[in-house]
Amino acid sequence: MSEEQQPEPPKLSGRQKRKIIEQEELQTIEEKTKQPENFVDTKFFDDLPISTKTRKGLKRANFRQLTDIQRKAIPLALAKRDVLGAAKTGSGKTLSFLVPVLEILHRARWNQADGLGALIISPTRELAVQIFEVLKKIGFEHSFSAGLIIGGKDFKVESERIARMNILVATPGRLLQHMDQSVGFDCDNLQALVLDEADRILDMGFQKTVNAIIDNLPNSRQTMLFSATQTRSVKDLARLSLHDPEYVAVHEKSEHSTPHNLTQHYIVCDLQKKLDILFSFIKSHLQNKTIVFMSSCKQTRFVFEAFCKLQPGISLLHLHGKQKQTKRVEIFRKFTSTQHAVLFSTDIAARGLDFPAVDWVLQLDCPEDADTYIHRVGRTARFDAGGHGLLLLLPTEAEGMIEELKKKKVPIDEIKVRDSKQKSIQKQLQSFCFRDAEMKYLGQRAFVSYMRSVYLQRNKNIFKATELPTEEYAASLGLAGVPKIKFLTQAKAKETAVSRLLKENDKKEEDVEEEEKTKDQVKTKYDRMFQRKNQDILSEHYNKLVDFENDTIGKDDDDDEDFMTIRRKDHELESEPEEEIKELVSENLSKRQANMTKKHIAKKMTKGERIVFDDEGNPHQLYEMENEEEFLKAGDAKVQKEAYISEEAKVMESADWDDKATAKQKRKEKREKRKLQKRLELEEMRREQGEDMDDVVYTLGSGAEDNYSESGSEASSDEEDEERKAFKRKWREAQEDSSSSEDESLSGKKRVIETDEPVTLADQEALALKLLGA
Numbered sequence: 001m002s003e004e005q006q007p008e009p010p011k012l013s014g015r016q017k018r019k020i021i022e023q024e025e026l027q028t029i030e031e032k033t034k035q036p037e038n039f040v041d042t043k044f045f046d047d048l049p050i051s052t053k054t055r056k057g058l059k060r061a062n063f064r065q066l067t068d069i070q071r072k073a074i075p076l077a078l079a080k081r082d083v084l085g086a087a088k089t090g091s092g093k094t095l096s097f098l099v100p101v102l103e104i105l106h107r108a109r110w111n112q113a114d115g116l117g118a119l120i121i122s123p124t125r126e127l128a129v130q131i132f133e134v135l136k137k138i139g140f141e142h143s144f145s146a147g148l149i150i151g152g153k154d155f156k157v158e159s160e161r162i163a164r165m166n167i168l169v170a171t172p173g174r175l176l177q178h179m180d181q182s183v184g185f186d187c188d189n190l191q192a193l194v195l196d197e198a199d200r201i202l203d204m205g206f207q208k209t210v211n212a213i214i215d216n217l218p219n220s221r222q223t224m225l226f227s228a229t230q231t232r233s234v235k236d237l238a239r240l241s242l243h244d245p246e247y248v249a250v251h252e253k254s255e256h257s258t259p260h261n262l263t264q265h266y267i268v269c270d271l272q273k274k275l276d277i278l279f280s281f282i283k284s285h286l287q288n289k290t291i292v293f294m295s296s297c298k299q300t301r302f303v304f305e306a307f308c309k310l311q312p313g314i315s316l317l318h319l320h321g322k323q324k325q326t327k328r329v330e331i332f333r334k335f336t337s338t339q340h341a342v343l344f345s346t347d348i349a350a351r352g353l354d355f356p357a358v359d360w361v362l363q364l365d366c367p368e369d370a371d372t373y374i375h376r377v378g379r380t381a382r383f384d385a386g387g388h389g390l391l392l393l394l395p396t397e398a399e400g401m402i403e404e405l406k407k408k409k410v411p412i413d414e415i416k417v418r419d420s421k422q423k424s425i426q427k428q429l430q431s432f433c434f435r436d437a438e439m440k441y442l443g444q445r446a447f448v449s450y451m452r453s454v455y456l457q458r459n460k461n462i463f464k465a466t467e468l469p470t471e472e473y474a475a476s477l478g479l480a481g482v483p484k485i486k487f488l489t490q491a492k493a494k495e496t497a498v499s500r501l502l503k504e505n506d507k508k509e510e511d512v513e514e515e516e517k518t519k520d521q522v523k524t525k526y527d528r529m530f531q532r533k534n535q536d537i538l539s540e541h542y543n544k545l546v547d548f549e550n551d552t553i554g555k556d557d558d559d560d561e562d563f564m565t566i567r568r569k570d571h572e573l574e575s576e577p578e579e580e581i582k583e584l585v586s587e588n589l590s591k592r593q594a595n596m597t598k599k600h601i602a603k604k605m606t607k608g609e610r611i612v613f614d615d616e617g618n619p620h621q622l623y624e625m626e627n628e629e630e631f632l633k634a635g636d637a638k639v640q641k642e643a644y645i646s647e648e649a650k651v652m653e654s655a656d657w658d659d660k661a662t663a664k665q666k667r668k669e670k671r672e673k674r675k676l677q678k679r680l681e682l683e684e685m686r687r688e689q690g691e692d693m694d695d696v697v698y699t700l701g702s703g704a705e706d707n708y709s710e711s712g713s714e715a716s717s718d719e720e721d722e723e724r725k726a727f728k729r730k731w732r733e734a735q736e737d738s739s740s741s742e743d744e745s746l747s748g749k750k751r752v753i754e755t756d757e758p759v760t761l762a763d764q765e766a767l768a769l770k771l772l773g774a
């Protein structure tokens with residue numbers, strides 16, 4: 001054939017050229033990732049075997065050089081190996097799993113039709129939000145759909161969307177709820193599972209939930225676990241069915257388990273001195289950013305309110321699990337963007353959160369163990385920044401805790417505070433509590449919840465509830481006396497919590513009765529005081545004082561009462577009806593003895609006659625003889641008997657119907673009660689795990705032409721948008737020259753090209769051509 005006759009190579013469109021380049025890149029990457037050992041010393045992200053899309057995303061977010069954990073973990077994860085990653089706080093573990101997640105799906109040419117490809121589980125909502133934000137940043141160039149499932153704003157909307165997500169960042173409780181209830185949400189195709197803060201997720205609190213989640217996942221997946229305090233418990237890991245996992249612990253051999261640019265000290269002080277020390281600390285660090293960790297929401301709340309009144313001269317914020325999600329996000333953002341501030345927080349902020357430029361972490365209450373200490377203190381000195389940690393220990397806690405910390409390679413030294421440097425705030429707090437019933441109430445709750453937290457700690461060598469100086473502590477909170485408390489066992493407490501919630505369901509009807517009753521009662525000036533309503537921010541709590549004073553410590557949504565209750569102040573005995581019983585009780589007989597005597601008396605009494613009342617209220621014997629003459633007049637006795645029997649049969653039949661209906665109704669109620677109990681238990685479980693019911697849902701739009709977009713807040717229009725985009729994308733796929741066979745061999749995964757119904761004639765022609773071509 002002469003040269004002129006050679007057929008010209010077909011002209012390729014820009015899109016086709018791009019596709020070919022992408023495929024070549026994928027092939028090269030795929031080959032390179034098979035040898036992770038070639039990349040263990042890679043310094044820059046640019047030198048890793050990753051796609052241009054991920055590289056661009058990393059560059060955009062200003063990530064250029066890899067940290068130690070990233071250098072070790074990413075090449076292994078890219079080779080699809082199971083990874084157990086442990087590295088100090090703030091060392092960059094998030095990217096160690098996010099980069100592989102994006103790459104694994106990219107290399108598998110994942111799209112919306114493939115369903116869920118990667119699942120990232122975080123123990124708290126804040127951390128999940130943060131991971132999601134990083135995913136959005138570095139995944140900017142990819143076109144996967146990604147969702148954040150951290151609790152139910154609208155379960156139905158979430159349900160509809162969750163089935164279309166390729167990557168999910170989720171908290172365990174909500175995720176399990178979707179696995180159980182969302183039709184169309186399946187994880188059969190899942191390629192990668194990530195547990196961030198794995199040791200926390202695998203620990204007792206989440207055990208049941210995580211086991212149930214894992215039951216829903218395919219065994220063939222890749223699994224990655226990351227934490228600053230990694231679990232190596234064989235039992236825990238067996239639950240995850242890891243395949244020949246790689247243990248990557250970059251700082252295992254280092255001298256210390258905490259960042260080298262972190263200075264750490266502890267102070268031994270009496271419980272009643274803690275607030276004075278805290279106040280003095282804040283006053284002398286007004287140009288700093290500080291997080292103060294406490295052991296309960298109530299303490300956080302009380303200290304926040306009290307210190308706001310004391311006006312130390314710096315912004316004060318507080319963060320805990322009882323706040324609404326929107327509030328929490330707002331505080332999170334505020335503290336992130338503020339240069340000088342103090343954040344009072346529970347352990348909700350202890351793990352994973354990446355607040356920039358925190359100077360100090362002050363642990364006002366002893367953490368439950370050394371791991372919690374490491375996570376809390378890790379909120380400062382992140383990446384290459386410096387920071388300081390200060391731990392306050394009671395004399396009874398010091399020896400045990402310091403021993404634990406030393407075992408975990410935490411370098412911490414004691415410092416003494418000079419009394420002259422401390423300013424006592426006790427008088428001011430007393431005055432707040434005296435003048436303000438709300439403050440007093442909050443102080444009492446703070447007291448009880450602190451006692452509760454110490455009592456419930458597992459390590460009894462460190463936490464000694466019975467040795468706490470209760471009177472002095474109460475006084476230091478500004479309380480005039482020690483709130484009386486009694487301890488319930490945990491099992492009993494759980495039972496109490498569930499039955500309380502069930503009771504609340506029936507309470508509405510009872511309330512009416514209660515109202516009637518209280519009308520007749522004599523009102524004291526305190527009753528009147530508590531019935532008065534005020535309009536300030538604490539009015540809700542103020543109102544609850546009524547419950548507090550009259551009964552146990554709370555009927556609100558708090559959980560102190562699960563474990564401790566304040567004893568009734570009036571120890572009135574319930575009045576018994578019979579005078580004799582009253583006397584017996586007053587003669588100091590036990591109640592049981594009194595009851596037995598009651599039975600004895602009842603036995604001795606003669607049996608009464610049974611009397612029935614007619615409609616006019618006149619008494620009659622149960623069976624009364626009819627007048628014989630009248631009976632005979634009424635006709636043949638046999639006929640009368642038959643008539644009587646048939647009439648009674650009818651009555652019985654109707655009574656039978658009634659009984660059946662009542663039984664049915666009772667069964668229904670029982671069923672509903674059971675359902676409610678199950679739901680409450682689930683909610684309780686979620687609450688224990690730090691999840692609330694009142695959350696935000698975000699989704700990343702997948703069809704946004706290689707862009708992520710948030711669509712959570714504009715559900716309906718976005719949904720339309722998404723559908724339109726999905727249609728466009730599918731249609732484009734159908735129109736494009738098919739190179740699907742190559743794709744298949746590349747990804748090793750069978751792909752189906754979907755086309756939607758053609759709308760125009762041109763569409764129809766294109767589709768026909770496409771089908772003929774196939």
Ligand SMILES: Nc1ncnc2c1ncn2[C@@H]1O[C@H](COP(=O)(O)OP(=O)(O)OP(=O)(O)O)[C@@H](O)[C@H]1O
Pocket residue numbers: 062063064065066067070087088089090091092093094095227228351352353354378382383
């Ligand atoms: N390669 C990198 N280059 C520059 N900064 C990085 C890099 N990797 C992570 N960082 C930054 O370091 C900080 C800590 O990262 P990250 O939150 O992933 O730490 P972590 O190890 O997960 O911490 P923790 O154990 O507390 O959860 C973040 O601000 C992050 O942006």
